[in-house]
Amino acid sequence: MTAAAETTPTSDRELVLTRIIDAPREKVFRAWTDAELLKQWFAPLPWTTPSAELDVRPGGSSLIVMRDPEGNDYPNRGIYLEVVENEKLVFTDAYTEAWQPSPKPFFTGVLTFEDVDGKTRYTARARHWTVEDRDAHEKMGFHEGWGRCTDQLAALVAKL
Amino acid sequence: MTAAAETTPTSDRELVLTRIIDAPREKVFRAWTDAELLKQWFAPLPWTTPSAELDVRPGGSSLIVMRDPEGNDYPNRGIYLEVVENEKLVFTDAYTEAWQPSPKPFFTGVLTFEDVDGKTRYTARARHWTVEDRDAHEKMGFHEGWGRCTDQLAALVAKL
Numbered sequence: 001m002t003a004a005a006e007t008t009p010t011s012d013r014e015l016v017l018t019r020i021i022d023a024p025r026e027k028v029f030r031a032w033t034d035a036e037l038l039k040q041w042f043a044p045l046p047w048t049t050p051s052a053e054l055d056v057r058p059g060g061s062s063l064i065v066m067r068d069p070e071g072n073d074y075p076n077r078g079i080y081l082e083v084v085e086n087e088k089l090v091f092t093d094a095y096t097e098a099w100q101p102s103p104k105p106f107f108t109g110v111l112t113f114e115d116v117d118g119k120t121r122y123t124a125r126a127r128h129w130t131v132e133d134r135d136a137h138e139k140m141g142f143h144e145g146w147g148r149c150t151d152q153l154a155a156l157v158a159k160l
Numbered sequence: 161m162t163a164a165a166e167t168t169p170t171s172d173r174e175l176v177l178t179r180i181i182d183a184p185r186e187k188v189f190r191a192w193t194d195a196e197l198l199k200q201w202f203a204p205l206p207w208t209t210p211s212a213e214l215d216v217r218p219g220g221s222s223l224i225v226m227r228d229p230e231g232n233d234y235p236n237r238g239i240y241l242e243v244v245e246n247e248k249l250v251f252t253d254a255y256t257e258a259w260q261p262s263p264k265p266f267f268t269g270v271l272t273f274e275d276v277d278g279k280t281r282y283t284a285r286a287r288h289w290t291v292e293d294r295d296a297h298e299k300m301g302f303h304e305g306w307g308r309c310t311d312q313l314a315a316l317v318a319k320l
Contacts, residue, residue: 127260
């Protein structure tokens with residue numbers, strides 16, 4: 001499989017972002033799974049992430065609060081579906097806890113962390129249940145928003 | 161918690177069926193997880209279950225084909241979310257495989273198998289993402305259909 005093929009969405013309901021991050025994958029994985037680290041990069045500035053509770057195991061729940069520049073808080077609840085240390089992390093907002101369906105399943109995030117000569121090929125896939133949700137997510141600024149967060153993530157792990 | 165409390169739906173998006181089955185819970189669990197056994201009870205007669213492929217592990221997929229009396233086949237795809245041997249089984253149609261969203265997430269099944277003096281308190285919860293889906297499932301005959309299947313399940317495990 002070529003690098004180009006790896007960044008192709010697997011369906012018309014998927015959005016995908018990929019990036020080579022100049023840090024070992026253990027650090028990139030930690031930035032996603034250690035709440036104190038996640039709070040430092042998760043929201044695109046000037047938004048912030050004042051609180052994060054992460055129970056990183058299959059069926060474990062997460063509650064991440066994002067704050068806009070006016071001080072309004074936006075809680076995001078989800079659960080982890082699959083956790084392979086330093087390699088893969090899968091989560092969704094389709095459940096608020098194991099196994100209570102949320103009011104609206106929007107997407108499933110599939111993150112992979114691949115070692116490339118000590119650096120990390122980081123791939124984030126957002127898989128939606130409908131084409132409409134995928135398109136709405138793109139219009140909400142998926143590529144720019146996740147891109148900026150990935151910049152923040154890369155800057156943080158460079159200092160770890 | 162009383163037996164009555166245990167059969168109360170946990171939300172207005174849930175349907176629940178509970179039954180004491182006169183067999184140890186290991187056998188009831190087996191009837192759900194061994195494909196050859198499942199085919200013998202899963203569809204309410206005169207419907208049948210000509211084929212079942214069950215990869216019973218978190219993230220494993222299932223493909224169960226039900227056949228109506230006219231010979232039309234209805235494939236059902238899903239995945240297992242949680243597997244606790246002889247105690248609990250959780251599955252959903254929200255994914256067709258790990259982790260590809262299905263076209264329409266309809267419900268999550270949460271089965272518990274409790275030991276009651278050598279018999280099994282069997283509880284099947286169907287949790288939906290919307291009240292509309294819960295109501296539609298009830299109108300499709302959830303209580304009668306799952307009740308008849310549970311009769312068939314109980315008759316099968318009595319012979320194991």
